[in-house]
Amino acid sequence: PHLAKFLSLADFERAAAKHLPKMLHGYLAGGVETDWSLEDNRRAFAEWGFIPRCLVDARSRHTRVSLFGKEYSAPFGIPPMGSSALMAYRGDLVLTQAARAKNIPMIMSASSLIKLEEIAKANPDAWYQAYLPGEPSRIEPLVDRVIAAGFKTFVLTVDVQVSSNRENNIRNGYTIPLKPTFKLFWQGATHPQWAFGTWFRTLKNHGMPYFENMDAGRGPPILSRELERAFGARDGLSWPHLELIRKRFPGKLLIKGVLHPDDVVRAKEIGVDGFMVSNHGGRQLDGAVSGLRMLPEIVKVAGGLPVIYDGGIRRGTDVMKAYALGAAFVFVGRPMLSAAVVRGQPGVERAIDLLQEEVHRDLALIGANAMDQLGPEFLVKVR
Numbered sequence: 155p156h157l158a159k160f161l162s163l164a165d166f167e168r169a170a171a172k173h174l175p176k177m178l179h180g181y182l183a184g185g186v187e188t189d190w191s192l193e194d195n196r197r198a199f200a201e202w203g204f205i206p207r208c209l210v211d212a213r214s215r216h217t218r219v220s221l222f223g224k225e226y227s228a229p230f231g232i233p234p235m236g237s238s239a240l241m242a243y244r245g246d247l248v249l250t251q252a253a254r255a256k257n258i259p260m261i262m263s264a265s266s267l268i269k270l271e272e273i274a275k276a277n278p279d280a281w282y283q284a285y286l287p288g289e290p291s292r293i294e295p296l297v298d299r300v301i302a303a304g305f306k307t308f309v310l311t312v313d314v315q316v317s318s319n320r321e322n323n324i325r326n327g328y329t330i331p332l333k334p335t336f337k338l339f340w341q342g343a344t345h346p347q348w349a350f351g352t353w354f355r356t357l358k359n360h361g362m363p364y365f366e367n368m369d370a371g372r373g374p375p376i377l378s379r380e381l382e383r384a385f386g387a388r389d390g391l392s393w394p395h396l397e398l399i400r401k402r403f404p405g406k407l408l409i410k411g412v413l414h415p416d417d418v419v420r421a422k423e424i425g426v427d428g429f430m431v432s433n434h435g436g437r438q439l440d441g442a443v444s445g446l447r448m449l450p451e452i453v454k455v456a457g458g459l460p461v462i463y464d465g466g467i468r469r470g471t472d473v474m475k476a477y478a479l480g481a482a483f484v485f486v487g488r489p490m491l492s493a494a495v496v497r498g499q500p501g502v503e504r505a506i507d508l509l510q511e512e513v514h515r516d517l518a519l520i521g522a523n524a525m526d527q528l529g530p531e532f533l534v535k536v537r
């Protein structure tokens with residue numbers, strides 16, 4: 155369908171489900187084990203309703219929000235999503251260029267299949283997200299490489315101590331390294347839009363995809379058995395490593411995947427600049443609560459540092475609820491990648507426009523003129 159026919163983020167997610175081979179769609183959309191955390195991200199929003207105010211002159215309303223000294227056009231950004239370029243042609247590049255065009259933040263993933271230097275060139279405002287093993291000898295070169303590329307914001311993801319148990323990936327035949335099985339060929343053959351539009355086009359123009367951002371250099375290709383080893387054990391990553399990164403990285407440092415207020419206090423003492431409260435889109439510890447539930451308590455102890463939320467945001471009203479609970483900013487994952495999958499950069503720009511228009515309309519309907527006017531007085535718990 156024509157882009158104008160996409161009316162909500164859900165439309166992009168439905169289209170991506172048709173477009174992608176089952177194993178890749180399972181990776182994009184799926185959660186972990188029983189999907190408790192994935193579902194909690196939606197449940198947590200459903201538990202709040204609005205109490206709008208009336209007769210508020212809302213003609214001066216706008217969706218702009220400032221974060222780390224920069225004013226963004228919309229109150230949301232695009233979070234890191236690994237292997238995006240396997241699902242959408244040049245996925246991370248498409249996402250970062252759309253974010254740049256629309257003036258919203260985008261975080262590139264450590265597990266990107268595109269070189270971090272290339273992302274930084276395409277969007278000098280992009281943030282870098284790191285996965286790191288607990289080994290200083292592997293942390294230091296990566297941090298130095300990120301600095302040299304010009305990144306001003308470094309996000310350390312702290313909820314991937316080990317790979318999680320994504321049963322659906324195993325059932326569907328999606329493994330890293332990718333194994334050239336009959337299933338893989340069959341799913342490719344039955345999804346020609348993806349096979350020709352993403353896979354063969356990538357091979358033709360850029361060659362076999364590699365994890366390009368491991369340590370100081372390139373990792374092995376996605377079909378390689380070396381991969382597990384190259385990723386390194388991350389279960390040794392601990393507080394001293396965060397201190398090490400803090401000393402080495404001069405820009406803004408955030409931790410992503412924090413849920414406990416005490417961890418926020420400790421990270422603040424080390425000198426981080428902000429927090430991303432998240433259960434990783436329900437993809438890591440099954441049963442980890444939605445970050446939305448922890449938001450008010452974390453904001454209380456964050457001492458004015460920005461507390462950012464992600465997980466399950468699909469509507470402008472979700473963005474508003476997160477801000478009303480104290481979020482300084484939010485990020486929206488799967489729908490943005492889905493838009494890149496089905497329509498590339500114009501698709502992502504359309505998705506951004508749709509969500510921004512929803513927020514702009516909802517501000518008038520709730521009786522406010524800016525995101526920072528939202529607070530808990532607009533909400534009531536409904537279940």
Ligand code: FNR
Nearest residue numbers: 182233234235236263311434435465466486487488
């Ligand atoms: C992710 N996420 C993620 N997070 C991270 O820190 N590094 C990463 O490489 C990835 N990779 C990744 C891949 C895919 C396909 C998805 C869907 C997610 C988590 C992501 O940054 C974010 O926390 C969630 O996606 C937010 O939830 P929603 O908006 O997708 O519901």
